[in-house]
Every structure is written in structure tokens, then in C-alpha cells.
Amino acid sequence: MNKSALPLVIVSHALPDGWLDLLQDKCQLVIGPEESEGLTPELENWLPETQGLFSLLTLKVDDKLLSRAPNLKVVSNMAVGFDNVDINSCTKRGLPVGHTPGVLTDGTADLTMAIMLAAARRITEASQDARQGRWKTWSPTGWLGMDFRDATLGIVGMGQIGSGVAERALGFGMKIRFTDSNLKHDLADRFKAKQVPLETLLKSSDIVTLHVPLTAETHHLINEERLKSMKSNALLVNTSRGLIVDNNALVSALENKWIAAAALDVTDPEPLPTDHPLFGLSNCLIVPHIGSATWNTRRKMAERACENLIAGLHEQRLPYCANPEVYNA
Numbered sequence: 001m002n003k004s005a006l007p008l009v010i011v012s013h014a015l016p017d018g019w020l021d022l023l024q025d026k027c028q029l030v031i032g033p034e035e036s037e038g039l040t041p042e043l044e045n046w047l048p049e050t051q052g053l054f055s056l057l058t059l060k061v062d063d064k065l066l067s068r069a070p071n072l073k074v075v076s077n078m079a080v081g082f083d084n085v086d087i088n089s090c091t092k093r094g095l096p097v098g099h100t101p102g103v104l105t106d107g108t109a110d111l112t113m114a115i116m117l118a119a120a121r122r123i124t125e126a127s128q129d130a131r132q133g134r135w136k137t138w139s140p141t142g143w144l145g146m147d148f149r150d151a152t153l154g155i156v157g158m159g160q161i162g163s164g165v166a167e168r169a170l171g172f173g174m175k176i177r178f179t180d181s182n183l184k185h186d187l188a189d190r191f192k193a194k195q196v197p198l199e200t201l202l203k204s205s206d207i208v209t210l211h212v213p214l215t216a217e218t219h220h221l222i223n224e225e226r227l228k229s230m231k232s233n234a235l236l237v238n239t240s241r242g243l244i245v246d247n248n249a250l251v252s253a254l255e256n257k258w259i260a261a262a263a264l265d266v267t268d269p270e271p272l273p274t275d276h277p278l279f280g281l282s283n284c285l286i287v288p289h290i291g292s293a294t295w296n297t298r299r300k301m302a303e304r305a306c307e308n309l310i311a312g313l314h315e316q317r318l319p320y321c322a323n324p325e326v327y328n329a
């Protein structure tokens with residue numbers, strides 16, 4: 001087959017063997033290095049010709065980049081979140097944007113429970129203390145933490161991942177409260193949960209976990225005032241996007257014990273500099289945005305992104321479209 005007759009697609013970052021198989025005989029691929037900030041100059045040179053862009057959440061797909069790619073037919077983001085893409089600019093240009101909901105629900109909900117439990121039971125501190133010789137004896141008051149059974153879990157955003165967390169939390173015997181922009185009686189019944197306003201949830205939850213997308217409305221949703229309204233023994237868990245929490249306010253909250261602890265899979269910025277004050281706090285557990293980091297999940301995300309990309313190249317409706325309004329024009 002004459003490869004050059006196939007549509008050109010930029011893949012911003014290299015992926016493991018096999019993950020892009022669906023694209024192999026349908027496109028001519030130009031692929032960036034595994035880890036790079038933005039597009040390499042070599043990939044940028046292909047922008048005028050490219051018809052498809054396969055992006056990771058670390059690539060800023062902004063108006064400037066889009067204006068250099070006049071032949072682009074589709075942006076396919078290998079993530080459920082798409083705050084790295086200027087959606088308005090894509091929609092104005094008639095460009096559908098693909099994303100990958102569904103396939104990372106279990107992986108992210110599992111990781112949420114993992115860091116929630118780790119922070120509640122002070123696993124990192126205890127493990128470091130054991131390794132560094134501070135485990136002198138079995139002490140009745142050593143490394144005491146929080147029980148999950150009967151704890152009130154406040155879920156902010158009851159979408160697929162929020163629901164996945166609720167399902168798991170029920171198994172631990174937690175009481176569930178949630179907020180969502182839509183009334184969700186079915187989920188309230190399913191999880192024996194109460195849907196409450198955010199302010200009520202923050203005041204009354206032992207653990208608050210965040211599962212909303214990053215938008216203008218959710219930017220710094222958890223700010224100083226809201227952190228102060230939480231229980232002083234509360235744990236805050238964030239596996240959504242770092243910018244949903246005001247980082248400076250979180251540092252104050254943890255330093256001044258407005259809340260007891262935080263467990264973060266996402267930060268602002270990413271990566272968080274190693275000298276950031278949050279790293280100096282023993283009541284803050286930080287992992288490097290690994291919510292979806294299982295082989296199975298990441299491969300499925302790549303496949304879903306390939307499916308979106310192929311549909312876009314053929315000018316068909318994307319199976320998972322982040323800006324369906326693009327089809328109304």
C-alpha cells in the first residue's frame with residue numbers, strides 16, 4: 001500500500017507496541033518521543049499537513065497550535081478529561097474532539113480507594129517509620145488512623161468515576177453523600193446515598209473525594225473558605241484535576257489542621273516541584289497522576305482514542321465526542 005496516500009496523523013507521544021495497531025494501515029503516523037513537553041519541532045513541521053492529532057493530556061491543544069493545522073479533521077485526546085484542549089476553538093473550527101470515558105472508571109475508582117485508605121491509615125508514614133528504625137515496639141497509640149466503616153464519604157461529582165467510588169465505598173460500610181449538577185435519584189437509591197448541596201457535604205463528611213471535570217466553574221472549587229468549613233478530622237482526596245483545589249489554601253489547611261490530611265493523585269502544577277511545601281507535610285500523600293495507570297486501562301484508552309480518530313478522519317460522528325455541539329453547526 002502506498003502509505004503516503006493515507007491521511008497524516010500526528011501522535012504527540014510514543015506509546016507501547018500494539019497500542020496504536022488500529023491506526024497502522026489506515027494512516028501515516030508521525031510519532032513524538034515518549035516524554036516531551038509539547039510537540040517537538042519536528043512534529044510541529046507536520047502541522048500544516050496533518051489531518052488527525054492524537055494527543056495526551058500533557059499536550060496543550062490551544063488556538064495557536066490549531067491555527068497551524070488548517071487541514072485538521074479531528075483531535076483525539078487519550079484521556080477522559082479534556083481541559084488541555086481549547087474546546088471552544090475546536091468547535092468554532094468545526095473540529096470534533098474525542099475523549100475516552102468509561103474505560104478508566106474502574107482503574108481510577110480503585111486508585112481513589114487505594115490512596116484514601118493509605119492516607120486514612122497513614123500507610124506511607126508507617127512504612128517509612130518501619131524502614132527507618134522508628135518501629136520500636138507494638139504501641140497501643142502508634143500510627144492511629146481513621147475507620148472506614150460508618151465514616152461519611154462525600155463524593156463531589158457523581159459521574160462514572162464518582163459512582164465507581166460509591167460502589168466500592170459501600171463495600172467498606174461507608175455512608176455516602178454526594179453532590180452533582182443534576183438530580184440523581186437513581187444513584188441515591190442505588191448507593192443508599194443522600195444528594196446534598198456542596199456546603200452541606202463539606203461540613204458533614206469525614207472524607208471528601210473530588211470527581212468533577214475541570215471547567216471555569218470547578219476551578220478552585222475547593223478554596224480556603226470551603227476547606228475551613230470541613231471537619232478538622234476530615235481527609236480530602238483528589239483524583240480529578242489539580243486545579244480544582246486551591247493549592248495555597250490546601251497547604252494552609254494541612255499546616256493549620258483545618259483538615260487532618262489529603263491524598264492527591266493530581267496537583268497544580270504537574271509534576272509538583274520536589275521542593276513544594278505539600279511534599280514537606282507528613283499528612284499529605286501525593287502520587288504522580290496514576291489513576292488510570294494499569295496496562296489494561298491505558299491500552300483501552302489508546303484503543304478508544306484510535307476509534308475516535310478513525311471516525312473523525314472519515315468525517316463520521318466520533319463514538320466519544322467531548323464537543324457534540326460541533327455537529328449542530
Ligand code: DGY
Nearest residue numbers: 078079080081291292
Ligand atoms: C484522564 O483520562 O483524564 C485521566 O486523568 C488520566 O488518568
